[in-house]
Amino acid sequence: MEKDLRVGGQSGSTSDGDFASPVEESRRAFLHAAGLLIAGLMLPQASADEPLRAAAGSGHKILVVIIGGVRRAETFSREGLENIPHLAGDLLPHALFYPYARNEGVTAHFNAISSILTGNWQRVDDWGKLAPTTPTLFEQFRKQQRVGASDTWVVASNKALTSLIGASSASDFGPSYGANVVFPKQLMLTAVVDALRGGRTANMADRAKVEAELESAMQGSNYEGLGWNVFDAAEKLDPRVQASLKSAIADFVHGGGPTSGDELTFFMTREIMRKFSPSVLTVAFSDVEVAHFGSYALHLSGIRTVDRLTYQLWQEVQANPAYRDKTTMVVLPEFGRDPDGSSTNGFFNHRANEESTRDAWMMALGAAVDKPQIVERPILHIDLCPTLASLLGCRPLESQGSLLKEFRA
Amino acid sequence: MEEPMQVVDNLPDHLQSALSQGLLKRLPLTFLPFVNQQLHQWEYLFPNERQSVERLLLFVASLTPQQSSLLFRDVVQLEEKMGVSRWQFSTSEQTIRNSSELARSPYFQDWRRAVQAVFDQADQHALSTKAAGAASANRLVLLEIPQPLPLDAASAWKHWQGIGKPLKLELAPSAPRQSSLQFLLAGATSGGLLDAVRTRPEAAPADTWVVDAARSLTDAVLARDPSGAAAPKAILLSYQRLDLYRQAFSHEMNTMRKDLADADAVFDHLRKVDVTPWCPPEVAADPAVREFLRSLYLSGNGAVIYGNSFVEWAASEAFRRARPRFLAASFGVRSRPKPFTGVAVFDNPDQVNPTPSVDDLPGSAIDAQMLALYVWLAASRYDEYQRSTLCVCLAESIAQAYVVGPPECALLQETQPISLPRLRDELRNRIA
Numbered sequence: 001m002e003k004d005l006r007v008g009g010q011s012g013s014t015s016d017g018d019f020a021s022p023v024e025e026s027r028r029a030f031l032h033a034a035g036l037l038i039a040g041l042m043l044p045q046a047s048a049d050e051p052l053r054a055a056a057g058s059g060h061k062i063l064v065v066i067i068g069g070v071r072r073a074e075t076f077s078r079e080g081l082e083n084i085p086h087l088a089g090d091l092l093p094h095a096l097f098y099p100y101a102r103n104e105g106v107t108a109h110f111n112a113i114s115s116i117l118t119g120n121w122q123r124v125d126d127w128g129k130l131a132p133t134t135p136t137l138f139e140q141f142r143k144q145q146r147v148g149a150s151d152t153w154v155v156a157s158n159k160a161l162t163s164l165i166g167a168s169s170a171s172d173f174g175p176s177y178g179a180n181v182v183f184p185k186q187l188m189l190t191a192v193v194d195a196l197r198g199g200r201t202a203n204m205a206d207r208a209k210v211e212a213e214l215e216s217a218m219q220g221s222n223y224e225g226l227g228w229n230v231f232d233a234a235e236k237l238d239p240r241v242q243a244s245l246k247s248a249i250a251d252f253v254h255g256g257g258p259t260s261g262d263e264l265t266f267f268m269t270r271e272i273m274r275k276f277s278p279s280v281l282t283v284a285f286s287d288v289e290v291a292h293f294g295s296y297a298l299h300l301s302g303i304r305t306v307d308r309l310t311y312q313l314w315q316e317v318q319a320n321p322a323y324r325d326k327t328t329m330v331v332l333p334e335f336g337r338d339p340d341g342s343s344t345n346g347f348f349n350h351r352a353n354e355e356s357t358r359d360a361w362m363m364a365l366g367a368a369v370d371k372p373q374i375v376e377r378p379i380l381h382i383d384l385c386p387t388l389a390s391l392l393g394c395r396p397l398e399s400q401g402s403l404l405k406e407f408r409a
Numbered sequence: 410m411e412e413p414m415q416v417v418d419n420l421p422d423h424l425q426s427a428l429s430q431g432l433l434k435r436l437p438l439t440f441l442p443f444v445n446q447q448l449h450q451w452e453y454l455f456p457n458e459r460q461s462v463e464r465l466l467l468f469v470a471s472l473t474p475q476q477s478s479l480l481f482r483d484v485v486q487l488e489e490k491m492g493v494s495r496w497q498f499s500t501s502e503q504t505i506r507n508s509s510e511l512a513r514s515p516y517f518q519d520w521r522r523a524v525q526a527v528f529d530q531a532d533q534h535a536l537s538t539k540a541a542g543a544a545s546a547n548r549l550v551l552l553e554i555p556q557p558l559p560l561d562a563a564s565a566w567k568h569w570q571g572i573g574k575p576l577k578l579e580l581a582p583s584a585p586r587q588s589s590l591q592f593l594l595a596g597a598t599s600g601g602l603l604d605a606v607r608t609r610p611e612a613a614p615a616d617t618w619v620v621d622a623a624r625s626l627t628d629a630v631l632a633r634d635p636s637g638a639a640a641p642k643a644i645l646l647s648y649q650r651l652d653l654y655r656q657a658f659s660h661e662m663n664t665m666r667k668d669l670a671d672a673d674a675v676f677d678h679l680r681k682v683d684v685t686p687w688c689p690p691e692v693a694a695d696p697a698v699r700e701f702l703r704s705l706y707l708s709g710n711g712a713v714i715y716g717n718s719f720v721e722w723a724a725s726e727a728f729r730r731a732r733p734r735f736l737a738a739s740f741g742v743r744s745r746p747k748p749f750t751g752v753a754v755f756d757n758p759d760q761v762n763p764t765p766s767v768d769d770l771p772g773s774a775i776d777a778q779m780l781a782l783y784v785w786l787a788a789s790r791y792d793e794y795q796r797s798t799l800c801v802c803l804a805e806s807i808a809q810a811y812v813v814g815p816p817e818c819a820l821l822q823e824t825q826p827i828s829l830p831r832l833r834d835e836l837r838n839r840i841a
Contacts, residue, residue, distance in 0.1 A: 106512075106513065123513055123515075125509075126509060126513075188749065192749075192750050192761055195761075196761055201761055201762060201763060202763050204747075204749055204750050204761060204762040204763075204764075205748075205762055205763050205764040210749050253749075259748045259749045260746075292709065292710070292711065293710075293711035293714045293715060293718060294710055294711030294712075294714070294715055294717065294718030294721060294722070294776070294780065295711070295715055295717075295718070295743070295772070295776050296775055296776050296778075296779040296780070297769070297771070297772035297773070297774075297775035297776050298746070298772065300775070301772075340568070340782065340783070340786060341783075341786035341789075341790070343790060345710055345721075345722070345725065345783070346783055346786075347779075348710055348711070349710075351512070353518050
């Protein structure tokens with residue numbers, strides 16, 4: 001019988017489940033469905049422990065796309081493929097794909113993303129009140145390669161993040177080497193709340209006035225309330241940043257397309273790529289997190305949105321001369337979601353210590369991908385940071401993660 | 410760290426007596442928030458919950474100090490490893506900060522298992538001293554995906570993965586504008602399932618729940634029995650009849666800043682505010698139901714946002730807390746997210762954006778298909794529902810029902826379409 005001494009927080013211990021056997025059938029089903037059991041694609045792996053070549057001065061750029069919590073059942077499974085036509089159909093044939101990239105840490109947003117970005121499992125405050133305790137990829141890159149503040153950015157939809165995601169509390173590192181952090185969805189929420197408080201709700205039904213509300217929320221006294229951190233400016237946005245983001249807002253509002261938080265995040269990311277061409281850019285989408293409110297249809301819609309936006313980001317990489325042929329783009333979910341029938345209400349949440357919650361995947365595209373291949377060896381989220389740091393020519397720091405030898409510098 | 414809470418006045422004498430002899434001092438620190446909160450809110454607990462607390466506490470009271478130390482040994486050892494005594498840990502009630510501290514500990518899962526083991530021992534003790542009559546009673550979970558929601562007959566039951574069987578229905582209209590579930594519950598004139606469950610021996614309101622994503626089902630039940638609003642014979646929850654309650658909570662939560670201190674402050678206010686003025690009569694009349702809704706809304710899971718999420722989470726919590734013998738639930742229609750303001754789903758969308766709401770019928774159907782399964786899965790987690798419970802999910806748009814139950818159930822043998830009156834009779838025979 002289940003008992004009532006329950007907590008609402010996140011699972012924090014490692015799983016003791018058998019990794020391979022429970023997913024064997026779904027793995028095969030997926031591979032068949034994706035048409036990937038083709039000998040030519042199953043290439044031999046690079047030799048073990050071969051260090052990645054340093055990329056210092058090579059201009060290698062990194063784009064990390066993190067897409068919230070999605071289960072294998074709704075993505076890379078036979079039934080899920082229909083939700084990810086671009087990832088499975090357009091990108092996978094060119095990708096280095098890890099079907100099993102596991103989150104063994106805290107399956108809450110701030111900790112999951114900061115673990116990916118630091119290469120160490122973080123156990124800090126779930127609400128982003130505390131910075132990660134070990135250096136982020138941004139700090140390692142900026143300090144070791146002596147690059148400027150405009151070269152590392154985080155653009156995130158997720159409301160559970162704060163600007164502390166951009167830098168750690170580690171001594172010798174910290175905010176002076178951190179990333180610029182922008183939360184476009186928070187801008188939308190602030191605009192909505194401002195309009196509500198100011199009795200201007202009619203504006204939210206008029207595209208031209210929505211643009212004005214968003215710009216108003218971005219400027220002046222509201223900037224601090226957005227939780228952003230751009231060029232260490234505490235009160236006013238840098239004029240170059242303002243101009244860029246205004247342009248993104250105009251594209252978003254007048255484009256005539258969907259208007260979710262992730263859409264605005266995409267437009268701002270694209271604008272930042274065009275204006276600042278950062279070397280390390282992390283994008284965190286979160287439309288899929290509508291699952292917390294219990295709408296399965298909107299959760300699936302969020303998956304389809306992020307599938308499309310990820311593809312559009314890749315198209316931008318291909319079209320933008322500052323990125324073309326020198327960029328590695330990595331796509332991964334923060335974690336899965338809880339299994340149907342769990343006491344934590346299934347797909348709504350991501351706090352069960354279950355395979356469904358920890359199970360994820362990872363896809364890499366571009367410069368670091370020698371040839372497309374599927375690497376069935378399970379990897380961990382924390383393996384990504386040391387691998388990317390190596391691509392950027394950074395000396396290795398102490399990390400719980402391991403280098404992914406299939407990445408080519 | 411606070412001292413264990415003082416004994417509460419309105420408890421049964423035998424429990425009062427055990428508490429006055431220092432029973433709470435035998436409990437580990439991490440048990441105290443739960444136990445203190447349950448004792449403090451005794452008048453708001455359903456009978457099943459009171460029995461559960463009594464089972465635990467009277468079991469501990471029956472042990473010698475050495476035996477109770479042994480019972481809690483693993484929990485106490487884990488608390489020491491976790492460093493609970495150094496936390497800012499409330500022993501008087503469960504807080505978000507408590508939950509966060511526990512969940513962040515690497516020993517969290519071990520602690521949960523140790524806690525579960527204690528409750529299991531208390532249950533075994535209770536089973537050995539009492540006949541478990543209630544657990545063996547026939548139970549019914551009756552769900553409806555109503556007519557406006559479009560389903561595809563070929564895939565309507567795919568989430569159920571073959572655990573039951575589809576059944577064809579003859580849906581000749583039995584009364585104008587009456588849904589199938591309304592007919593089954595209230596009948597055309599009489600003889601509905603609600604009449605049947607009310608006449609069962611020892612029937613209590615918490616044994617029967619009706620949960621409605623809209624209001625027509627609840628309105629129909631109340632229209633059949635107007636006196637039921639003031640003295641409900643079943644627990645009636647309607648998402649739309651609770652508009653005022655829900656919107657008041659939603660507004661408060663929307664003002665919350667994203668930090669633990671502020672969240673606890675807002676939640677503390679919402680735990681104490683008098684909700685009676687916001688309640689429809691059928692809810693205002695029962696303190697346990699008023700408080701059930703308060704905790705339902707505070708626990709999230711979309712209950713303040715979407716009618717279908719409200720139905721699923723209310724039903725799940727009803728199973729967990731009250732173990733009803735009969736639960737009926739109807740799903741409904743939600744609106745599409747509005748342009749630009751769709752991100753602010755936590756607020757009243759019509760207040761934020763004057764653009765007219767547009768029904769999302771296909772999306773609502775997808776939601777309802779998954780959430781109907783979740784209602785059944787929530788029930789099936791508990792022993793009481795694992796052997797003699799029948800689950801019937803009606804899908805009006807395809808004139809089908811999906812039936813899950815014991816193999817001997819007559820409905821699982823049906824091969825021909827079945828009329829609603831006959832379905833009602835079968836169900837009534839099962840639960841009466």
